Amino acid sequence: MSGSTRAVVVDDSHFMRTMLSDMLENGGVSVVDTAADGAEAVDAVLEHEPDVVTMDLQMPDVDGLEAVERIMAKRPTPILMLSAHTADGADVTFEALEKGAVDFFTKPGGEVSTRMSSKEDQLVRKVKAVAGADVSGGRGAGSSAPSRATQSTAEPSTTAGDYEEGATVLIASSTGGPTVVERVVGALPRDADFRIIVVQHMPDAFTGRFADRLDAASEYDVREATDGDRIGGGEALVAPGGKHLVIAGAGGGRLRTKLTEDPPEHGVRPAADVTMRSAAETIDGPLVGVVLTGMGADGAEGARAIKDAGGHVIAQDEASSAVFGMPKRAIELGSVDDVLPDDEVPDGILDATRLEVNA
Structure with a gap:
């Protein structure tokens, strides 16, 4: 599968890792490794240098947020967060974007979602798009919003x-x-x-x-x-x-x-x-x-x-x-x-x- 997008799939559920890997492989994305928690995810990224990572948020020990932070510090890589379709999931997802993740994809049925297969085409398109993101310079995704004290680029005297x-x-x-x-x-x-x-x-x-x-x-x-x-x-x-x-x-x-x-x-x-x-x-x-x-x-x-x-x-x-x-x-x-x-x-x-x- 030379030239295809290379991905690492991270999820603490074996079922979800298998489902996501199958969906991506069906769409022409090569899954080079999987990981069950954030620490394994960092190791997999350093070993395989993938084009993109799909990252679960809720995992034991090292969760998705910490994994994003470690990956962006050690080997910046485009990351797509997989988030629960809830308000609480939204809050944590925005934190992940601040830490450097490029985008997110919502699981339609909770953390372990048997309905993910209905979203295969959308997931593959999103993974391929995120894989093309440039995360090396730190200017696009991942730069936090300015504070009110420093945010305005306008001249102070504007009215x-x-x-x-x-x-x-x-x-x-x-x-x-x-x-x-x-x-x-x-x-x-x-x-x-x-x-x-x-x-x-x-x-x-x-x-x-x-x-x-x-x-x-x-x-x-x-x-x-x-x-x-x-x-x-x-x-x-x-x-x-x-x-x-x-x-x-x-x-x-x-x-x-x-x-x-x-x-x-x-x-x-x-x-x-x-x-x-x-x-x-x-x-x-x-x-x-x-x-x-x-x-x-x-x-x-x-x-x-x-x-x-x-x-x-x-x-x-x-x-x-x-x-x-x-x-x-x-x-x-x-x-x-x-x-x-x-x-x-x-x-x-x-x-x-x-x-x-x-x-």
């Missing part, structure tokens, strides 16, 4: 009057994205008074926790969107897992949203294209679209709609993207104004909305 009034920022992100989104939103000053919408590909048990994390990391009031939600300046919504978020109206400085269960686009729901297209059709004020790291093509058509409506589009560059699929597709469509590393995206947003006072 609301420095920016176009009523600007809306729409952020699309997928694989490798949660930590990047935290840094971007955390670096935007409240004085800019943006209305922010985040579409991060993530299941429903996770998006509420993700909104809480963004709220804690930023000066903006962030919450998971509900049907009919309205937001104004200084507020942000996260599209909930399993539903598309549509901008249904704009007026009086506020946006009105609705949630739909229309079919997935690009195999995902929420899809950023849905949100971005509706924003381009509905919002008259300044629009900024941001396409961050992720596999697939979601966000590209939406970015083009924003560009066609007179908005400004930013794409994350290849060097800082864990997976350069979504930004690359947006760039290929010719709708991107700026291609920036993740740590320059906040300034790119501010520059796109800053008033030309000396013009």
Whole structure:
């Protein structure tokens, strides 16, 4: 199987190790070793130098979190966490992403899941995408969000009057994205008074926790969107897992949203294209679209709609993207104004909305 993706499978359940290995092998991924706990996982990574690791979270002795930390310290390797589809699972998973894991995949039926086989195609695609992530530089996945004391890249003297009034920022992100989104939103000053919408590909048990994390990391009031939600300046919504978020109206400085269960686009729901297209059709004020790291093509058509409506589009560059699929597709469509590393995206947003006072 020369040239195939090489994986190490880590799970304390023999049943799950066997099932996962069979699923990956069926999909063309070569499983070079398995491990029953975190200590074995570290040894296997050092011995086999795989392209990717699938990592269980809950294991005796050395758990998944500690294993991620050790692997990233000794031999940085793309890691896909396998997480329980629960709120508690979400909290621990986000910790794993902070420690360097690239992405996660939720087990549909608990820690030992006989229903995993129904997710074989999705798991194989995710493993192959994560295997292509660049984790050597530490800039994409795994860099923790800034504290409020250091987060803003804007000049300290900025005020609301420095920016176009009523600007809306729409952020699309997928694989490798949660930590990047935290840094971007955390670096935007409240004085800019943006209305922010985040579409991060993530299941429903996770998006509420993700909104809480963004709220804690930023000066903006962030919450998971509900049907009919309205937001104004200084507020942000996260599209909930399993539903598309549509901008249904704009007026009086506020946006009105609705949630739909229309079919997935690009195999995902929420899809950023849905949100971005509706924003381009509905919002008259300044629009900024941001396409961050992720596999697939979601966000590209939406970015083009924003560009066609007179908005400004930013794409994350290849060097800082864990997976350069979504930004690359947006760039290929010719709708991107700026291609920036993740740590320059906040300034790119501010520059796109800053008033030309000396013009």
